[in-house]
Amino acid sequence: MKFKDKTILVTGGAGGIGKGIVTALAKQGARVAFFDINEDKGKATEEEINEITECMFVKVNLMDKDDLIAGFNKVIDNYSTIHGLVNCAQASKNVSFMDTTEAEFELSFGTGFWPTFHLMKLSYPHLKENQGTIVNFASGAGLEGMPTQTSYAAAKEAIRGISRVAATEWGQDNININIICPIAESEGVRAWRERMPEAYDKMVNEIPLKRLGDCEQDIGRVVAFYLSEEAKFITGQTIMVDGGSVKLR
Numbered sequence: 001m002k003f004k005d006k007t008i009l010v011t012g013g014a015g016g017i018g019k020g021i022v023t024a025l026a027k028q029g030a031r032v033a034f035f036d037i038n039e040d041k042g043k044a045t046e047e048e049i050n051e052i053t054e055c056m057f058v059k060v061n062l063m064d065k066d067d068l069i070a071g072f073n074k075v076i077d078n079y080s081t082i083h084g085l086v087n088c089a090q091a092s093k094n095v096s097f098m099d100t101t102e103a104e105f106e107l108s109f110g111t112g113f114w115p116t117f118h119l120m121k122l123s124y125p126h127l128k129e130n131q132g133t134i135v136n137f138a139s140g141a142g143l144e145g146m147p148t149q150t151s152y153a154a155a156k157e158a159i160r161g162i163s164r165v166a167a168t169e170w171g172q173d174n175i176n177i178n179i180i181c182p183i184a185e186s187e188g189v190r191a192w193r194e195r196m197p198e199a200y201d202k203m204v205n206e207i208p209l210k211r212l213g214d215c216e217q218d219i220g221r222v223v224a225f226y227l228s229e230e231a232k233f234i235t236g237q238t239i240m241v242d243g244g245s246v247k248l249r
C-alpha cells in the first residue's frame, strides 16, 4: 500500500492507458480522482475502481479551461489536496503535414498541452506542500517525427519542454516531474489500427519486444513507480516505456 493516504489526480482516466494508471494506483492504495470527457466510460471505471479504493470521476472537457478549473476545485473540495498529478489525456487527428491546419493544432494542444500546463500550475501549491510528483505523457511519435503527426508531435514535444523547465524550477520545492512515452494497446491505438492497419503492423514489427504494452501492467505500474518515494531522486527525465522502440541517447 505504497500510496496510503495519498491522492493522485489523473486526466483521461476513463479508458486506455489512463484507466490502466488509475487501476495500478488504486491497487497500491491511492485515492484516485480522474477527469474524462466520456461520461459513460468514466462512471463505469469509477464503479470498478470503487471496489478497490476510494475513487472520484469528474466529467471534464479538458479543452474548456473553465471546466478544467471547476473540475480541479471539485477534487480539492472533496479530498482537500493532491499528492500527485498525471497528465495522460490526449486527442489528435492523423493528417499529412501539408493538410494540417490550425484546427488540428487546436485539438492536440487543447486536449494535451494546455490542460497539462494549467493543471501543473493549479496543482503547484498542493504539490509544494506535499512534496509531490508529476508524470506527464509524451510520445515516440514526437521524438521520431512520425508521419501524419504534425500537431500531435508539436504538442507532445511542448509538453516535454515545459516538464523539463518546471522540473528545474520546482526542484527546490522537492517536486519531481518526469515524462513517459508509452506504447500500449489502448482504445485509441485500436481505433488507429482500424484506420491505418499497415502502419500499425509496421510499428509492432519494429518493436524489439514484438508486442504492445498492457495499459495497467506495463504502463500503469511504471507510472506508479515514478509517482512513488523510490523515484523521488529522478526528475526532468523522458522515460521510454515502449518495448525498446526508441533508444534515447
Ligand SMILES: NC(=O)c1ccc[n+]([C@@H]2O[C@H](COP(=O)([O-])OP(=O)(O)OC[C@H]3O[C@@H](n4cnc5c(N)ncnc54)[C@H](O)[C@@H]3O)[C@@H](O)[C@H]2O)c1
Binding pocket: 011, 012, 013, 014, 015, 016, 017, 018, 035, 036, 037, 038, 060, 061, 062, 063, 087, 088, 089, 090, 091, 111, 137, 138, 139, 140, 141, 181, 182, 183, 184, 185, 186, 187, 188, 189
Ligand atoms: N497508446 C499508445 O501506444 C501511446 C503511444 C504514445 C503516446 N501515448 C500517449 O499516452 C496517453 C494515453 O494514450 P491512450 O492511447 O490511452 O489514449 P486513448 O485515446 O485510448 O485515451 C485517451 C483518453 O482521454 C480522454 N479524452 C480525450 N479528449 C478529452 C477531453 N477533451 N477532455 C477530457 N478527456 C479527454 C478520452 O475520453 C480517453 O479516455 C496519451 O497522452 C497519448 O498521447 C500513447
